[in-house]
Amino acid sequence: MVAGADLRDRYRVGRFPLAHKGMGEVWPAQDRLLGRPVIVKFVSATMLDAELVRRFRREALLTVRLDHPGVPAVYDLGEHAGRPYVVLQKVDGVTLTDLVAEQGPLPIGWVAAIGAQVSSVLIAARQIGLVHRDIKPSNVMLDRNGAVKVLDFGLAVIRDDDRYSRITQTGQSLGTVGYMAPEQILGGSVDHHTDLYGLGATLFDLLTARPPFEGVTTTTTLRHQMDSPPPRPAQLRPDIPAALDDLVHALLAVHPQDRPATAAEVYAALAPLAQDLPPIPGVLDDRTGAVPAYAAIVGRVPQQARPTMTPSTGDTDLDVEHAAKQAEQLQAAGEFRAAARQWRQLADRHARRHGDDHPLVFDLLLRAARAHVPLGEHDRALRQLNALLKDRTRVDGPEHAAVLELRQEIERLSRDRPAPRQASRSAPDADR
Template structure:
C-alpha cells in the first residue's frame, strides 16, 4: 500500500495507525499497524459482519466477538498470538494483536507440498500445546486450519485467530450456501449444529495433520454442503504417507467426540514422532489404532504376560542354581566372533583378488586406460557415482539425500486476486477504473512474476511485472484496471506467464456507465463499496 492511500492514514481508536493489509477473509481484514502510544508495530483485525445479517444479529455477533477476543487475551503461551487490546470503532470491535512475521502453514504447503511425518508431527505438537493452553483458559479456537498457523521467522509455530471466524447457529451459512470459516476442517458435531467442545478443536487438528502429510484434507468435496455431508457420513480415507503419524490422525478423526484420545496423550505422541521415536514413547499410546502401522505397536505378548505370569515369574525360592547359566553365552559369543572375523578375512582376500584381476585387465587394454579408474579419478565423475552407490547401501541414506536435494523446492507461483466489485455510475472516457489486490506467492525467492488481466472476452491489460524479494516468498500489491462497460456475466482473472504459467481465481466483472451530461470536470468516480 502506497503512502497516499487512505488506509495508511486512518487511525483507529485514536491510537492504532493502519499501515498496510496483511490478509483478508470472509469476516474482515488484518492490518499491519503502528501503536502510536507504545511506538511498536502490531496487527489489527478489522472485523466486518456479513451484509446479510440483520442489525440485531450484527450487534450480537460484535458483542460475542469482543467477549471472545478478551477471553483469548487471557491465554499467555508462546504458541498463541498475543491479544493486546480490543478497540471500539464504527460500532464494531478492532482486535489488536501481536505482529508475527512469517509464512502460514498453508503457504508452506503450497510452496513445498506434503510434509514428512516427523516435521508435520513437530508442528502439530506446537499447535496442540497452544490449544491445550486455550482450553485450560476456557477458550475454544473453532477454526484450526493451516491458514491460521504461522511459521514465524523466529522459529515459533503460532496459532492465530482465536474465536473470531465463527458465527453461531444457522447464521454460519450464507444465502448461497457458502460456509464462513472452513467446512473441510469442521468437526462432525459442529456440522450437525451441536455445541462444540475441546474435542472439536482436536478433530480440526487431525484434519490439519492429514492435509499436511497427504497434500489435501480428507473430506473436501466440490461444494461446502457436500463437504459437510462427507464430514458427517463418510469414512476417513486411509492416510498413505503418514507413517507413524497415521494412528494419531485416525484417533483424532473419530466421528464421536468421546472416542477421540485425550489432548495430553496426543501431544506426547506427536512430540515422540517429531523426535524420531515411536508414538507412546513418552506416555500411553493409542491402543485401538496403534497396530495400524507396522513396527509401531505394543510388543507381542510373551509367555507369562497373561494369566500365567505370576506362576512363571516365581520359579524357585533359591537363586543360586541360576548363577552358572550365564557362562555358556560368552563361549558362544567368542565362537561367533571367530567365525565372523574369518568370514571377513576371506571376503577381503576375494575382493583383493577381484580388484587385481580388474586392474590387470585394464592395464592390458590401451583403450581402458583412458576410460577406466584413472579417467574417473581425473574427472571426478566416477567418485560421485561411487559415493551415491555406497550411500544407497544404507536404507536411510537415499531418503536423506532426496530430502537434501529437494530442500530448494521447484519454482511455483500462486496468485490470488480480490476487490473489483460490480460498478454502475459515471465513467471517464467510457471507462471505469477497478481497484484490485494481487497476492503472489512463489516457491523460491527472489523471483520476478509477469502477469496480465484477462477476461472472457480476451486480455484487458498489458503484461505487468512484480518482484518478490529474497526471503519474502510472497507479496501483496495494489493494482488497478480500466474497464469498458461489460455485462454481468463477464469475469476477470490474472494470467501468469513467467516464471511458470498459471492463472488466479476469477472475480465478477460488471461495469455499467450511466449517461451523464458533458459538463465541466466531473469528479472521478469511486467504487461504492470496499474490498470484500
C-alpha cells in the same frame, strides 16, 4: 476508510489491508508509542451490526483468556469511526495454507513439530474449558523462528460460562467444511475432542498437501466426512511412520469417543517424531535464533515422568487447573490408575463447591472411568459409566446429547471388552 488512519493518536494503519478474514479486516499498523509493528483487526464494514460487534469483542476477550505463547498477544481494544478494532501481536510468518501451497507436503519432522505445538495450545484451552471450533491450516501460522501461533477465536466457546458460550449465527457457518467435526456438523454438543478432529484434518493436509475430505460440492464433502471411514494419509504418502498414520486416522474418527482422549496424549505421540527438522527454503533457515535458543533450554527443564499427586489445601480454580494438569500428565505417562484417582478427587472437590449435578463433575468422573480401560478393567469402567449414565439421564433427560453419546460409548465398550478371566485375589482400588 481506515487506510493510513491514526487510531487514538497511537496506531498508524498501513495503506493496504493484509486480509479479509471471517468477520474482520486485518491491517498492518505501527504502534508509534512503543515503536513496534502490530496487527489491527477491524469489524468488516460490510457486516457491521450490533450482533457482530458483540461477537468481535467476545473473540478478543477469549483470546486474552488463553494465555499461551502459541496464541498472539492482545495489546489493545478500541473503536474508530464506529468500527471496533483489536490490536494484536504481529506474527512474522506464514499460514499453514500458504506454507503447503508453496512447499507441498511438509517433512515428517515439521508436521510433528507443528502438530505438537498446536496440541500444547489445545491443552491450555482445555484447562479453561475453551473449544476453538475452527482449527484448520489457515488459522495456524508458522513464525520464521519455528514457533506456531493459533489464530482466530471468533467461533470459540467456553463451557459453562454464558459470557462466552452463547454465539448467534449471523450468516456464517460455525466451522469450515472438511475440517469441522461431525458433531459440529450435526449441531451437537462440542468439547475438546472437536478441536482434536480439526487438528487431525490439519495434519492430514500438511502430510499430503490436500484436505482429508474432498467433494465436488459441499454436500458431497460432508457426506464423505459423515459416511466414509477416516482416511489414512499413508495411502497417499507411504513414507509416513505407522504411528503418525494411526494417530491421524484416530483423530479423524466420526465419534468423539473414538478419538484420542486428550491433547496431552496427542502431544506425547507427536513430540518424539519432531526430530532433525530441516530448513524450509524461504521460510525457516538453519540459523539458531533467539527464540529457538530460549525454547531449547526451557525444553530441558525436568519433566515428571511419573508425576505424584499432592493434595491441595486450597479450593480455588487455580488449584483445580493445576490438579487437572497433573492428572493429564499422569495419564500421558501411562499412570492410568493414579490418573483415575486424581480425576475422582477433583470431582469430589468440585461437587462440594457446585453440587453433584454440575456438568464439570460429570466430565471429571467420565475421565476417571475411561482411565480404567487401558488397564483392562473394562467391568470397572462399565460400572462407573453406567452410574454416570443414570445420573446424567436424571438431570438432563434421556435425549440429551451427552446422554446419547455416553450410552453409545457404553454399548461399544460392552461389545469390545475381552472375555471374562478368572478373578484374581488382589482386587483393584474400590470404586468411588
